[in-house]
Amino acid sequence: MKKFGEKVHAWTGEEDRLLIEYVRVHGEGRWNSVARLAGLKRNGKSCRLRWVNNLRPDLNRGQITPHEESIILQLHVKWGNRWSTIARSLPGRTENEIKNYWRTHFKKKAKPATNNAEKTGGMMPRLTLDPEFQQRNKQQNYYGSKKKGKNNAEKTKSLLLKRQQFKQQRQMELQQERQLFQFDQHDMKKIMSILEDNSSSSSSDGGDVFYTPHLMIYSSTTNGYNNPNPLEEQLQGKFAPVNIPVTTTMNQNNVIGDGFGNLDVVDGHGEKLVISGLWSEASKKIVLHFPERLVEPRRCSHTPTVLAR
DNA sequence: AACACATGCAACCGCTGTATG
DNA sequence: ACATACAGCGGTTGCATGTGT
Numbered sequence: 001m002k003k004f005g006e007k008v009h010a011w012t013g014e015e016d017r018l019l020i021e022y023v024r025v026h027g028e029g030r031w032n033s034v035a036r037l038a039g040l041k042r043n044g045k046s047c048r049l050r051w052v053n054n055l056r057p058d059l060n061r062g063q064i065t066p067h068e069e070s071i072i073l074q075l076h077v078k079w080g081n082r083w084s085t086i087a088r089s090l091p092g093r094t095e096n097e098i099k100n101y102w103r104t105h106f107k108k109k110a111k112p113a114t115n116n117a118e119k120t121g122g123m124m125p126r127l128t129l130d131p132e133f134q135q136r137n138k139q140q141n142y143y144g145s146k147k148k149g150k151n152n153a154e155k156t157k158s159l160l161l162k163r164q165q166f167k168q169q170r171q172m173e174l175q176q177e178r179q180l181f182q183f184d185q186h187d188m189k190k191i192m193s194i195l196e197d198n199s200s201s202s203s204s205d206g207g208d209v210f211y212t213p214h215l216m217i218y219s220s221t222t223n224g225y226n227n228p229n230p231l232e233e234q235l236q237g238k239f240a241p242v243n244i245p246v247t248t249t250m251n252q253n254n255v256i257g258d259g260f261g262n263l264d265v266v267d268g269h270g271e272k273l274v275i276s277g278l279w280s281e282a283s284k285k286i287v288l289h290f291p292e293r294l295v296e297p298r299r300c301s302h303t304p305t306v307l308a309r
Numbered sequence: 310a311a312c313a314c315a316t317g318c319a320a321c322c323g324c325t326g327t328a329t330g
Numbered sequence: 331a332c333a334t335a336c337a338g339c340g341g342t343t344g345c346a347t348g349t350g351t
Contacts, residue, residue, distance in 0.1 A: 010319075010345085032336070048337075049320070084339060099340075100318055 011050055015040055019047055020055055053094045060092025064101055072098055073106070 022038035028051065031044030040047060064072070068090055075086040083095035083102075090098065 009321095030336080044336075045322090045338090046320075052338095053319075081340065095339075096319075104317060 011054070015042070016050070016055060019051060023051060023055075049096075053096045058092055059094070064093075064097075068093070069101075069105075072102060076102060076106075 018038045018040055019034070022034055026034070026037075031048040033044075034040070035042050035044050035047045038047075042050075071089060072086060075089055079085050081099075083099040087093055087095040087098050
């Protein structure tokens with residue numbers, strides 16, 4: 001068994017050949033058998049990954065086109081880090097490819113406003129375990145719970161218990177955070193007045209100024225997350241629809257591809273708030289995204305809590 | 310030329326959901 | 331109902347390569 005952090009082994013031409021040949025004859029699936037029967041010293045997961053990401057005949061190995069890029073951007077706004085879902089809309093592209101592309105090209109530019117968002121890739125953080133918990137868990141998987149003599153039921157029970165304790169602790173922390181960051185309507189008004197100032201000052205220069213007919217607020221509720229984002233609620237309740245000028249903050253310097261970028265808003269205390277947005281040329285609207293923090297472990301079956309600042 | 314740092318990407322990891330016995 | 335195996339997913343790591351000094 002390979003230990004965590006151990007050197008990565010690149011696939012050789014011969015291994016690729018064996019895998020391709022096996023899949024050609026027997027088809028995809030049953031990857032553990034593939035590994036065994038094809039005479040590969042790899043596990044099933046590794047074989048599947050190699051096939052899916054590199055050997056599949058229908059792969060498109062060319063560069064991501066601007067059109068594909070804009071699809072990725074739009075779908076990422078819609079789906080967040082659901083790379084496989086996004087990949088399904090781009091024939092020949094793999095989730096790994098899209099994930100890497102996003103991280104390489106947009107992650108930094110999408111500059112999330114919170115540390116958590118940074119860790120999860122920006123726009124729509126994936127539900128994830130706390131890194132500390134992951135680390136502890138990781139170590140335990142390698143050196144602890146896989147010891148002989150402890151049956152699966154016991155392992156599962158202790159893991160669940162640990163998770164529960166961890167979750168409770170985390171929830172308390174988040175409640176405190178929520179109180180700290182609860183969005184202040186006063187701040188919101190300040191932001192809007194800053195935006196309005198931008199509008200009046202920049203409209204005079206007649207430069208590359210976009211005016212949007214409507215402010216379309218990206219709603220996390222459309223993405224399967226039921227809890228409304230408090231900031232979003234306030235915006236919708238108080239300010240939308242509104243003409244929102246996207247001026248110097250949404251120009252060539254920080255707009256990517258078809259118009260993805262960040263609105264950097266500085267409040268009266270000098271604190272910067274970053275609002276990400278995607279300009280849609282077709283609808284002449286900006287889809288705004290507000291930084292969120294998702295606190296539940298990923299792939300939970302219930303609705304995660306969504307926080308905003 | 311030599312080094313340090315940044316970037317891109319393949320391969321790995323742990324985790325979850327589903328199928329099967 | 332439960333245990334196990336497998337498939338698939340998103341996040342992370344480490345190496346190769348590119349770029350700047």
